[in-house]
Amino acid sequence: MLEQRIRELEAAFLARISSAQSSEELEAARLAAFGRKDGAFNQISKEMPRLEPEERKRVGMLLNSAKQSLERALEARKEREAEAALEARLDGEWIDLTLPASGARRGHLHPITQIQRELEDLFVSLGFTVLDGPEVETEYHNFDALNIPPDHPARDMQDTFWLEGGNLLRTHTSPVQIRGMERLGPPLRMIAPGRAFRNEAVDASHEHTFYQLEGMMVDRDVSVAHLLYFMKTLLTAVFGREVTVRLRPGYFPFVEPGFELDIRCLICGGDGCAVCKQSGWVELLPCGLVNPNVLRMSGIDPEEWNGFAFGLGLTRLVMMRYGIDDIRWLQSGDLRFLEQF
Numbered sequence: 001m002l003e004q005r006i007r008e009l010e011a012a013f014l015a016r017i018s019s020a021q022s023s024e025e026l027e028a029a030r031l032a033a034f035g036r037k038d039g040a041f042n043q044i045s046k047e048m049p050r051l052e053p054e055e056r057k058r059v060g061m062l063l064n065s066a067k068q069s070l071e072r073a074l075e076a077r078k079e080r081e082a083e084a085a086l087e088a089r090l091d092g093e094w095i096d097l098t099l100p101a102s103g104a105r106r107g108h109l110h111p112i113t114q115i116q117r118e119l120e121d122l123f124v125s126l127g128f129t130v131l132d133g134p135e136v137e138t139e140y141h142n143f144d145a146l147n148i149p150p151d152h153p154a155r156d157m158q159d160t161f162w163l164e165g166g167n168l169l170r171t172h173t174s175p176v177q178i179r180g181m182e183r184l185g186p187p188l189r190m191i192a193p194g195r196a197f198r199n200e201a202v203d204a205s206h207e208h209t210f211y212q213l214e215g216m217m218v219d220r221d222v223s224v225a226h227l228l229y230f231m232k233t234l235l236t237a238v239f240g241r242e243v244t245v246r247l248r249p250g251y252f253p254f255v256e257p258g259f260e261l262d263i264r265c266l267i268c269g270g271d272g273c274a275v276c277k278q279s280g281w282v283e284l285l286p287c288g289l290v291n292p293n294v295l296r297m298s299g300i301d302p303e304e305w306n307g308f309a310f311g312l313g314l315t316r317l318v319m320m321r322y323g324i325d326d327i328r329w330l331q332s333g334d335l336r337f338l339e340q341f
């Protein structure tokens with residue numbers, strides 16, 4: 001009787017194990033067969049004590065072999081389940097390495113470069129040429145030819161990084177005026193964006209390395225009105241709206257008369273902050289009519305030609321346009337800052 005039941009149970013459970021559709025069904029089959037409380041084989045074990053020793057031995061052996069065959073079947077199914085799960089996972093993770101990368105972060109131009117290019121486009125449309133000049137300059141181009149001879153007190157206005165052999169890191173982009181006049185002669189309309197270097201203490205509005213955009217026009221009968229026209233066109237293009245400016249006398253040996261064009265601070269609206277040094281105004285655009293001495297030294301006759309020149313503080317302009325309250329952010333290389341532009 002008992003032996004018959006064991007064989008039937010073994011066959012039934014083998015069928016159930018092989019037809020199980022999921023690991024849950026498999027577990028249910030295992031519990032139904034071997035569960036401590038209600039497992040079918042446990043029920044049989046409970047009935048064994050009442051058998052005769054000979055029969056008990058036979059039934060016991062049959063019971064063990066049935067259990068072992070079911071355990072092997074369960075194990076084999078589990079292994080197959082695990083393999084199938086792994087295959088499914090690998091299928092899901094399959095990637096085509098020949099596809100272009102997705103989600104790659106794209107870089108963009110630095111805000112200074114963006115505004116520099118906007119201004120280049122603007123001035124090219126006004127008939128100006130874009131010139132480049134060396135960052136390592138001769139003393140002659142950076143100072144002497146701009147009417148700043150040795151021992152002139154104006155040399156102290158710009159703290160200079162001197163290099164071995166008497167050259168220097170240009171303290172402004174004005175030497176490109178000289179190179180432009182030497183190379184192209186009059187009439188001349190040029191701009192020269194680029195880096196300038198000064199050996200000075202760094203703070204919220206001063207860097208040792210910063211950008212300027214030089215501009216120069218040499219022609220016949222150039223007046224302050226021409227200068228103001230171009231300055232206004234420039235500022236309107238950059239800010240896209242009216243900005244409050246003031247013009248005051250400024251001294252630069254290479255212009256006469258010289259002006260400082262200041263802009264009402266856009267960081268604080270004129271109330272005073274670290275960028276405008278609490279004055280409400282930011283120095284942005286020193287300019288003037290070209291000093292006849294400068295024209296003469298570059299081989300241009302000041303009786304026939306005159307002109308204007310300006311030296312825009314490009315880094316400060318970028319600060320005003322975007323409301324950046326510390327110049328050091330711009331060259332920090334900090335992506336959290338740069339990603340905003």
Ligand code: FA5
Nearest residue numbers: 172174206207210252283284286287309310311313316
């Ligand atoms: C000059 O450099 C003259 N070459 C400008 C000029 C050109 C005048 C042509 C007349 C005709 P200044 O030292 O003021 O001038 O500098 C010009 C501008 O550069 C300043 O208004 C300011 O906006 C910017 N600038 C000067 N020093 C720094 C600095 N350390 N950090 C950032 N910007 C600066």
